[in-house]
Amino acid sequence: MPGGPARFAPSGALSRVLIGRRAELALLRAVIAAPPSLALIEGEAGIGKSRLVGELLATPELAGTRRLIGQCEQLQEPLPLSPVLDAFRQAGAELAASRPANPVVGALAPLLPELADYLPPPLPALPDQRAERHRVFRAALALLDHLSPLVLVLEDVHWADGGTHDFLAFLAAHQPREVSVILTVRIEAGPLPIREAFARAPAGPARTVALTPLSPAEVAELAGGILRAELPRAFAVPLYEKTGGIPFVVEEVLRTLLEQLPADEIPGRPDVLAELAVPTVLRDVLLQRLAALDDAAREILGAAAVVGMTPDERVLAEVAGSGPPAVARALAQAQAVGLLHEEDGRCRFRHALARQIVYESVPVSSRRWLHLRTAQALESAARTGPGPRPVARLAHHYRHAGRPAEFVGNAEAAADTAFSHGDDATAARFLLQALEIGELSREARVRLAVKLGRAAVDGLAHAEAVPILERLLATEPLPAHLRGELRFALGRMLRQVGEVRAGHLQIEGALEDLADRPALLGRALAVLSAPETVVDRHVGEHAARCDQAEEAARRSGDPDVRIAVRIARASLLLEQGDPGSRKLIDELLRDDGLRAVPREHARACVNWAQGALHVGRLDLAEDLLAEGRQVVDQAEYLRLTEIVELVTAAVNQAAGRWEGLEERARRLAGTGAKVEAASLDWLLLHARLLAATGPAEKAVALLGDVIETAERVGAVWPLIPARMTLSRLLLTLDDAAGAADHATAALAHVRAKGNWVWGAESVLCLVDALDAMGGAGQGAELVDELSAGISGADAPIAQAALLGALAVLARTSHPVKADRLLDASRTTLRAAGLRYEEALAAERLGRWRCERGTADGGPLLEGALRLYGGLGADRDIARICRVMRQNGVPIPYPWRGGRPSHGQRLSSREHEVALLAAQGRTNQEIATELFLSRRTVESHVANALRKLGLLSRKELRGLRLPDAPNGPPSDTRSGSLTEP
Known part of the structure; x- marks a missing residue:
């Protein structure tokens, strides 16, 4: 039953839950x-x-x-x-x-x-x-x-x-x-x-x-339960088409995929379904059914598998060279043994895997001949019948028939048709296939490559298209207008695959060639005006590019280009916290010209939502995201679907809605991201969550990966927040020097960019690090620089960080003033809805007041604890509980001794893992010794640290665990460990 545990499942079944029925x-x-x-x-x-x-x-x-x-x-x-x-x-x-x-x-x-x-x-x-x-x-x-x-x-x-x-x-x-x-x-x-x-x-x-097959939604529910993940539509739809909704087939397909990939990676890899070999058990079943047919029926069914999933019986008769009665008998036999079924009055293969088995049973030479016969039959029908030529089907059959000239002509026509309907992904796929043909003329190759450049950006064919365009630009003498268009397309695709600096340079290089094409020039300049992408470009340069884009848009007379440039201007202002950005955004959202172009509308909303998050305007980000998501869904804008998911996750992280977020970020930070550039943002989000929840060592490693990759590709936005997050994390690990180094490195990029709104939190981290090392006063000039840099900015997170930094500077000489500044910082963050930052500020304020002996310090600490508890920020919970014990503040239930949902006792396995970790073993060494996966070891270490009230793995080193792993509850008041 849906939602309830199954009390029975056949031996070997993957799902313990009965779906539907x-x-x-x-x-x-x-x-x-x-x-x-x-x-x-x-x-x-x-x-x-x-x-x-x-x-x-x-x-x-x-x-x-x-x-x-x-x-x-x-x-x-x-x-x-x-x-x-x-x-x-x-x-x-x-x-x-x-x-x-x-x-x-x-x-x-x-x-x-x-x-x-x-x-x-x-x-x-x-x-x-x-x-x-x-x-x-x-x-x-x-x-x-x-x-x-x-x-x-x-x-x-x-x-x-x-x-x-x-x-x-x-x-x-x-x-x-x-x-x-x-x-x-x-x-x-x-x-x-x-x-x-x-x-x-x-x-x-x-x-x-x-019993009938499961519906698409039920297939998604069944597969999601097996994989323990919510199935994206991009995976659920092809899974249903592949399996026909038959539960056994669904389970066999997933069983095969689980032998190849970790369960959490599968939902993000719909491509593996297209490449899937028929599972062995299912293959045996289907071959047995195929063998039950007589020779004539098998031959006709083989032709049917070549013709398509739902073969037209007239076309099939022509391809197979059999009369209608023989075709009807063969289809009836195949339906009787379950290889076909009736749908809307026509015979259709039971599922894609059944067709695949029959198709593969036909000898390759016969297959080629059948594809040619099918293409010829379709051509003949198109000449005499109504409607457009079936160019996509013709391209498919001519390709498999080994007829390159006919294939390329139909593939280009199919790409043109797909492009006219806004289906960039299909257009890019046909163009890529056509460009694989070695006998193409130079003229055809250039023409197809230009079309590919237009389709591949939104068609998510970046990785495949990049080398084609690079090779063409390097080897072919092209007229300036085509060279400029290809370089612009290549630059956009390089940005999409995460090569930000290389993409920026390509677009810059295209500007001269686009001088006589003002519409394309305006769009290229608008892309270059985005400040949140590349390092080593000052906001002044971005503003100049935006001015040039407006002039090009005016020359072009194209209203769509003019809107694209205004969108870029709004983004540029928003990223700097300019209060005027909100007015411009509101004007654009009311503009009928923008609403008439759904993709531009969606892209604008999602980009602005990201910018609003960067400056701490969570309310604006949520409003823009809601509108952008609605437009993306209506427009079926494939490229933005994943970006919407990314921004949604970032909004949830900022708003304190963390349930299930770490798992999703971990999955999409790996191979699950379809837009390669987004994987770095997912990795940053994953690392930021781990910095609060643990294990700290994993968070440090991931942040290091983000920093290394962002520096290599020249991506400024993940780089600055990654260094800031690592600086903040190192402070909690008592590494003030390391924290200062990363904050200083982040501020170097802030100065190069000229946008202090992005650097405010790094300033606070550096001031904290200097304070920990006894030199807080050294940060005074830096704080003054920050204050001037964000003056008048509508950027709550930057204003709160400035107040916090001023409070640290004033704490020794003017404690009352410092208290007031820090309270104002906390109030700013709370009003902005930034729950985690609010908790950090409340913890700091509560600790300061307790140290001064102020009565309301305890309630502030308890309030921060409850905020951390609602988030599931286990590392922060352990730290603040320690602070409360040190200051004699009672720890309320359920946090006395740890979070109750996990209990206070170490399991036997957690105890075993913790012992090895205390001896200095790495996660990989522990995994090898205990025959566990590294991910499982990471989970056990994190659980042990949380239950023992420790902040990091470092605190395990050289300490002794109690002898009995399942003995009395750990005494977290003393850290659950005793010195040897």
């Missing part, structure tokens, strides 16, 4: 609640018949009811009454306790020798074989009556022998009062002989429960 289960429960009753559960192989039976038998109302289950076997010569006898063998204990009184049951003794001691004596054989069989039927019926009340389940009755079918017809006519019978049967196995007997049963006609 609510109505079917309810019908079966009604059937068994009113015996005598009969039910037929029918559906194709793998549809979930046995799973449904198991769920039924586990329902509470059957807890005291006996159930017997028999299985029919797929044998050449099935044994008479085999499934019924198998069911009786399960009743040995009941028969031992109470022997049947009816002597006719003795007729079963020779058939059930293992139960003979519990049955009446065998009866003498009858000379008439028919009379003997009738007596055995009566005996089986009497035994069922003796064992009642019961539910008899016979699985896969389509494989039953004739004798079993005769017995079931007899049973339907003489069913005991307290017996319910449930049969499962495959619909593709053909007519079931007992249907008429079940329809005329004296107890009432059998109820039929027909």
Whole structure:
């Protein structure tokens, strides 16, 4: 049942939860609640018949009811009454306790020798074989009556022998009062002989429960439960198309993928579905069905697999060279064995994997010939029929037929059609395939590459397109206007793959060539005006580029270019905290010209939302994100879908909605990101969360990765916040010198960029580090520089950081003033809705007031603790609890000794891992020694630190854990460790 734990799952099943089938289960429960009753559960192989039976038998109302289950076997010569006898063998204990009184049951003794001691004596054989069989039927019926009340389940009755079918017809006519019978049967196995007997049963006609494939949403739910992740639509849709909604096929596909990738990476890799080989178990099943067809049917079905998922029967007849009656017979045979099914009145392959198996069974040479015949048949139909030429299908068939000229012509036409409909991804795919053809003329190659440059940016084909454009620009003499367009496209794609500096330089290099194309020039200059991308470009230069973009837009006379430049101007102002940015954004959002271009509208909203987050305007970010998400969904803008998810996660992080966020960030920071440049932002988000939740060592390592990559590619925005976060983290690890180094490095980039709004938190970190090293006064000039740099800025996070830095400077000489400044900082952050930063400021203020002996210090610390608790910031919880104990502030339940959801006791495995970590072993060394994954070790270390009230792994070194891993709760008041 959806949302509830399954009480039954077949052996080897991946999912323990039954998805869908609510109505079917309810019908079966009604059937068994009113015996005598009969039910037929029918559906194709793998549809979930046995799973449904198991769920039924586990329902509470059957807890005291006996159930017997028999299985029919797929044998050449099935044994008479085999499934019924198998069911009786399960009743040995009941028969031992109470022997049947009816002597006719003795007729079963020779058939059930293992139960003979519990049955009446065998009866003498009858000379008439028919009379003997009738007596055995009566005996089986009497035994069922003796064992009642019961539910008899016979699985896969389509494989039953004739004798079993005769017995079931007899049973339907003489069913005991307290017996319910449930049969499962495959619909593709053909007519079931007992249907008429079940329809005329004296107890009432059998109820039929027909199982159909799962819906797309149910497939997503099933797969999401197996992978323990929410499935993005980009993965769920092709998974449904690949499997046809058959639960067994879904599980086999996921089982195969799990052998290749970690579960958390699979939802972000829809590409693996396209490349998937048919799972071995499913392949065997499908090949067996294919072998059941005669030679003529197999040949026609092979042609059908070449033609398509839903082959047109007229085209198929022409391709296969067979008449319509032969085609109809072949399709009927394939449908009978479950390789095809009927959908909207047409025969369709049951799922993509069934078609793949049939397709691969056709020899390669025959396949090539069939593709050519299919293309020719489609061309012929297009000449005489209405509608446009099916250029996409023609490109596919000509490509596989080995006809490059015809393929390229149709692929370009298909790309043009896709581009005109806004489907950049499909256009890019066709163009990339066409550019793989070695015999292309120079003219065709340049023409296709220019089109690829236009399509690949939004078509998410960056990695494939970049080397093509680079090679073309390096080897072909091109006219200036084409060279400029290609360099602009290449620059945008390099930015998308994360090569920010290289992309910026390419676009700069394109400007001269675009001088006579003002529309493209305006767009290129608008891209260069974005300040949050590349290092070593001052905001003054970005502003100058924006001015040049406005002039180019005016020359072009193109209203869309003018809007693009105004969007860039709003972003530039917003990133600097300019109060005028809000007015410009509001004007643009009301502009009909912007609303008429959904992609530009969506891109603007998402970019502005990011900028609003950068300056701490969470309210504005949420409003813009909501509008941007709505437009992205309506426009189906593929490239922005993942960026929307990224910005949504960043907004949730800022607003304190952290549940499930770390897992999502970890997944998309790896190979899950489709927009490569976004993976660095996901990595930063993951690291920032770990800095608060732990383990600290992992956060330090990830932040180091972000810094290294951002410096290599020249990306300024991840670089500055990554160094600031690392500086703040190192301060909590008592590494003031390291914190000062990273804050200083961040401020070097801030000065080079000329945007102090971005550097305010780094200033606070540096002042804190200097204070820890006894030189807080050294930061006075820096704070003055910051104050001048953000004067008048609408940037709450920067204003709060400035107030905090001023408070640190004033703390020794003017404690009351420092208190007031810090309280103002906390109030600013709270008003902005920045929950984590508010908690940090409240903790600092509470600690200062406790140290001064002020009464309200304790409540401030408790308030900060509750904020951390709501976030799940385990490292911060451990730290603030230590501060509260040091200052005699009572720690409220449930944080006394750790978070209760995890308990205070170390598990045996956590204790084992912690012991090795205390000895200085690395996570990889521990993983190797204990035969665990590195990720599991990281989780155990983090849990141990949290439960023991420690801030970092460093505090484990040289300390001794208690001997008993599952002994009394750890004494977190003393850190749970004792000095050796």
